[in-house]
Amino acid sequence: MKQLKAKILSNRKVGAGFYKMELASSYLAKASRPGQFVEIRCSRLVDPLLRRPLGVHRIWTRGIDLLYEVTGKGTAILSERRAGEELDVIGPLGNGFDLNLASDTNILVAGGIGVAPLAALAESLGAKEHKKIYALIGAGTKSHIMCDAEFKSMGCDVRLSTDDGSRGYKGRVTEPLVKLLDKCKLETYLPDFRRVTVYACGPTAMLKVVSRIALERGIPCQVSLEERMACGIGVCLGCPVKTKAGPYKMVCKDGPVFNTEELAW
Ligand SMILES: Cc1cc2nc3c(=O)[nH]c(=O)nc-3n(C[C@H](O)[C@H](O)[C@H](O)COP(=O)(O)OP(=O)(O)OC[C@H]3O[C@@H](n4cnc5c(N)ncnc54)[C@H](O)[C@@H]3O)c2cc1C
Numbered sequence: 298m299k300q301l302k303a304k305i306l307s308n309r310k311v312g313a314g315f316y317k318m319e320l321a322s323s324y325l326a327k328a329s330r331p332g333q334f335v336e337i338r339c340s341r342l343v344d345p346l347l348r349r350p351l352g353v354h355r356i357w358t359r360g361i362d363l364l365y366e367v368t369g370k371g372t373a374i375l376s377e378r379r380a381g382e383e384l385d386v387i388g389p390l391g392n393g394f395d396l397n398l399a400s401d402t403n404i405l406v407a408g409g410i411g412v413a414p415l416a417a418l419a420e421s422l423g424a425k426e427h428k429k430i431y432a433l434i435g436a437g438t439k440s441h442i443m444c445d446a447e448f449k450s451m452g453c454d455v456r457l458s459t460d461d462g463s464r465g466y467k468g469r470v471t472e473p474l475v476k477l478l479d480k481c482k483l484e485t486y487l488p489d490f491r492r493v494t495v496y497a498c499g500p501t502a503m504l505k506v507v508s509r510i511a512l513e514r515g516i517p518c519q520v521s522l523e524e525r526m527a528c529g530i531g532v533c534l535g536c537p538v539k540t541k542a543g544p545y546k547m548v549c550k551d552g553p554v555f556n557t558e559e560l561a562w
């Protein structure tokens with residue numbers, strides 16, 4: 298992890314309130330793993346003082362991409378930064394997804410902007426190689442569905458859902474998840490789901506449902522949590538999550554990715 302200045306190669310609107318930023322940094326390219334994040338100083342001025350955490354969306358040889366939704370002051374300022382400027386970044390931070398737990402069948406479940414870190418994960422899991430990767434992408438409405446073409450180009454089997462039915466399945470993304478798991482169970486002819494791993498990122502309420510679905514079936518499941526953060530390095534104790542083992546863990550330092558069995562939800 299380093300504090301560095303990364304040159305902005307591009308920063309463009311890619312959807313309703315969504316932006317993609319390409320950053321040049323050979324260090325971040327080499328050091329970043331899927332599921333890790335960076336802490337960004339959005340403005341060149343003092344305000345907002347606190348850095349904002351954003352997940353590593355894609356990892357290239359020239360640097361990394363970020364995909365973000367404008368939700369407040371920090372991300373609004375970030376959306377106005379221009380190509381050629383330098384961005385003050387600390388990263389990569391956090392643990393990232395544990396790729397050693399990957400199975401023959403990997404199911405990625407994204408809620409809204411939670412899709413951002415799952416693209417890097419899909420690529421690392423080797424969607425073009427031997428593993429089967431499903432990307433279940435859910436959002437409120439069709440204008441908030443992101444990255445479906447990107448996942449398809451990586452060889453993933455993409456399933457969309459929207460709360461209002463404007464694109465894909467009408468309902469929560471967890472409903473197609475249950476259907477898919479039932480199908481996987483039939484196909485493997487196994488009494489359990491030893492050959493399936495679930496990874497999820499999105500709103501906490503969605504992650505809790507995904508966790509319950511996985512736990513009930515004994516499926517390994519990793520969730521990436523999005524707590525509000527200040528320091529991003531485990532010092533301020535501002536991002537606690539309760540674990541079954543007793544003590545609180547810090548999402549920024551011990552996470553943001555956790556195995557669902559660890560969490561006291
Ligand atoms: C590890 C991690 C990775 C993240 N990755 C991404 C990403 O790849 N793309 C992306 O768009 N966002 C991501 N987020 C969320 C992002 O950090 C917040 O949306 C951002 O900090 C909001 O800053 P702001 O100044 O624009 O809004 P603020 O004015 O600070 O807040 C505006 C609204 O956003 C909500 N909010 C603020 N912080 C968070 C948070 N951490 N999680 C959920 N809601 C929040 C607030 O409750 C408020 O309603 C990530 C968060 C974490 C912790």
Ligand code: FES
Binds near residue numbers: 525531532536548549
């Ligand atoms: S943000 Fe400071 S401990 Fe996590």
